[in-house]
Amino acid sequence: MILFLIVLLPLGYVMVQIFTNYNEVHLYDETDEMASQYATLLAVIDDPDIELLVESMDRGETARKMVIIDQNGNVVEDSGIRGFHPSEHAALQGKAGRFTDPNDHQEYIYAGEQVQGDDIGEVIIFSPSDLMDQSAIQVQQALLLSGVGALLLAFGFTFIASREFSTPLQEMERAANQMARGDLDVEVPVKTKDELGSLSHSMNELARELKRYRGNRQAFFSDVSHELRTPLSYVQGYCDALKKELYQDETERQQFVDIIHEEAHRMNRLIHDLFELSRMEEERFPLDLELVHIGDVTKRATAKLATEAKKKNNTIKVDMEGKFPTIVADSFRLEQIFTNLLQNAVSYTENGHVWIEGSLKDGNIEVKISDTGRGIATEDLPYIFERFYRAEKSRSRDFGGTGLGLAIVKQLTELQYGSIQVESVPGKGTTFTLRFPEAKEGDE
Numbered sequence: 001m002i003l004f005l006i007v008l009l010p011l012g013y014v015m016v017q018i019f020t021n022y023n024e025v026h027l028y029d030e031t032d033e034m035a036s037q038y039a040t041l042l043a044v045i046d047d048p049d050i051e052l053l054v055e056s057m058d059r060g061e062t063a064r065k066m067v068i069i070d071q072n073g074n075v076v077e078d079s080g081i082r083g084f085h086p087s088e089h090a091a092l093q094g095k096a097g098r099f100t101d102p103n104d105h106q107e108y109i110y111a112g113e114q115v116q117g118d119d120i121g122e123v124i125i126f127s128p129s130d131l132m133d134q135s136a137i138q139v140q141q142a143l144l145l146s147g148v149g150a151l152l153l154a155f156g157f158t159f160i161a162s163r164e165f166s167t168p169l170q171e172m173e174r175a176a177n178q179m180a181r182g183d184l185d186v187e188v189p190v191k192t193k194d195e196l197g198s199l200s201h202s203m204n205e206l207a208r209e210l211k212r213y214r215g216n217r218q219a220f221f222s223d224v225s226h227e228l229r230t231p232l233s234y235v236q237g238y239c240d241a242l243k244k245e246l247y248q249d250e251t252e253r254q255q256f257v258d259i260i261h262e263e264a265h266r267m268n269r270l271i272h273d274l275f276e277l278s279r280m281e282e283e284r285f286p287l288d289l290e291l292v293h294i295g296d297v298t299k300r301a302t303a304k305l306a307t308e309a310k311k312k313n314n315t316i317k318v319d320m321e322g323k324f325p326t327i328v329a330d331s332f333r334l335e336q337i338f339t340n341l342l343q344n345a346v347s348y349t350e351n352g353h354v355w356i357e358g359s360l361k362d363g364n365i366e367v368k369i370s371d372t373g374r375g376i377a378t379e380d381l382p383y384i385f386e387r388f389y390r391a392e393k394s395r396s397r398d399f400g401g402t403g404l405g406l407a408i409v410k411q412l413t414e415l416q417y418g419s420i421q422v423e424s425v426p427g428k429g430t431t432f433t434l435r436f437p438e439a440k441e442g443d444e
Contacts, residue, residue: 004154012143019139023132024109028096031064032111035125038066039113042123050120054079065108065126070119081108081126099126168196172203184211223388227270227403231263273404277387280411287415291326291439292334294365298356301338305346313351316342320358324365325438329416337412340405341369341432348430349373363438370431376424384422385410 042050050068057066057079068077073086083102096111108126115123168191175186186207188200238256240246247253279285302316309316338356345354352372359366376384383389388403413420417437424430 001151001155001158004151008147008150012147015143016136016140020136023136024129027109027127027129027132028111031109031125031127032096032113034064034127035111035113035123038123038125039115042068042120043116050077063128063131067110067124067126068115068120069112069122069124071121073121076120084124086122086124098129165196168192168200172200175203175207179207179210184214220387223403224274227388228267231267231270234263235260235267270404273408277404277408277411280408280415285411285415287330287333289328289330289416292329292331293324293326294329294334294358294367294436295320295324297331297334298338298358298367301335301342302356304339305342308343309346309354312346312349314346314349314354315352316346316354316356318356320356320367324358324360327365327416327436328439329418329436333412334416337409337434338367338369340409344405345369345371345373345430352429360438364435365438367434367436368431369434370429372429375426375428375430376422377426378424381422381424385420 041053045053054066054068054077056062057064065081066077066079067075067081067084067086069086070076075084075086078084081099081101084099096109098107099110100107107129109129110124110126112122112124115121168188171188175188178184178186184207186204188203190197190200190204238260242253242256242260247256276285298318298320302318306316342354342356349371350373354372355368355370357368357370380389385406387407389406410420413434419435421433422430423433
């Protein structure tokens with residue numbers, strides 16, 4: 001409102017001044033024109049008619065006054081103007097000025113015009129300077145009324161606009177207070193598509209993300225507790241059996257020791273995987289990025305799994321023919337990705353085949369790892385990259401996994417600018433597709 005007044009008041013003042021100046025100039029022009037008309041008239045009429053003309057103006061039939069001067073500069077007729085001495089004023093043809101009557105202190109604007117005749121030298125017309133004040137007052141009143149109306153209109157608009165702006169902000173404040181108290185079941189109405197609407201949408205997204213984070217955190221603690229409870233129960237049970245010597249012979253005692261060792265190793269791997277995954281998600285995971293030939297990495301990973309694949313009568317075929325461009329990656333972590341995926345493929349396949357196929361598509365190196373294993377159920381596919389999710393729930397421990405392998409694979413892939421997708425047909429096999437952008441000049 002202050003800004004509106006800062007604009008409105010100077011504008012109104014300027015408009016009043018412009019109109020006042022216009023009135024004054026117009027009055028000068030009108031007075032000069034009348035002087036010219038009367039000079040023409042007086043040049044053709046007789047003396048008695050001149051006296052009647054002057055008397056009619058003196059009787060107040062018009063607000064204007066007249067003074068007639070002879071050839072010697074003396075006043076011969078006037079219509080109520082007193083104290084005007086031509087010699088003291090520039091009352092010549094084409095001249096104009098101001099004169100204040102000493103009797104009533106009325107201010108006049110006058111203009112003189114030469115009369116073409118023998119007796120009359122000049123006629124001077126006087127117009128009261130306040131002749132057009134009434135119109136100026138009317139304009140000022142109109143401007144004042146319009147200004148007050150505009151002020152009220154601006155106040156109403158400002159009030160409505162402020163309510164429109166403040167209401168969503170108040171709703172967001174209430175939602176933020178609810179979220180601060182731990183109540184994440186909030187929904188801020190999104191009524192507009194402007195910045196406030198975008199902010200309301202962001203608040204809703206924040207509430208949903210926090211709710212999801214809380215749920216994930218609770219599920220994480222529950223999953224970790226569950227995953228640690230099983231090996232710990234094994235360790236505790238067999239330790240009690242060894243302590244109480246509840247074994248039949250040395251062979252069974254050694255079997256108890258092996259189980260304890262295996263479960264302790266499982267817990268160690270679980271804690272290690274959790275630590276690595278946590279660092280990846282918090283973006284505190286160091287990578288030694290360099291230019292890597294992906295074919296060399298796949299060869300090393302395949303060599304590690306060759307013996308295990310042979311034990312299960314599986315064959316591993318690698319089709320990475322042709323020279324592939326380098327990618328920007330951590331060679332050790334990239335090998336960890338392929339080793340993990342190949343380990344899963346070999347573990348879930350018996351008497352079958354595992355393929356590694358590479359190709360170059362649209363500036364990306366695409367590597368597919370396929371198997372002819374048991375496959376993954378359709379309803380499990382969206383969740384296999386989540387922590388502790390196992391599609392083989394009933395036989396999960398038979399394969400020795402921690403339930404974090406694919407979650408780590410996904411994080412490592414994305415940290416190295418890649419992406420991973422999975423397709424599977426139950427009973428026929430599974431295909432994981434990895435894509436990494438080829439290195440560009442300057443990536444060194």
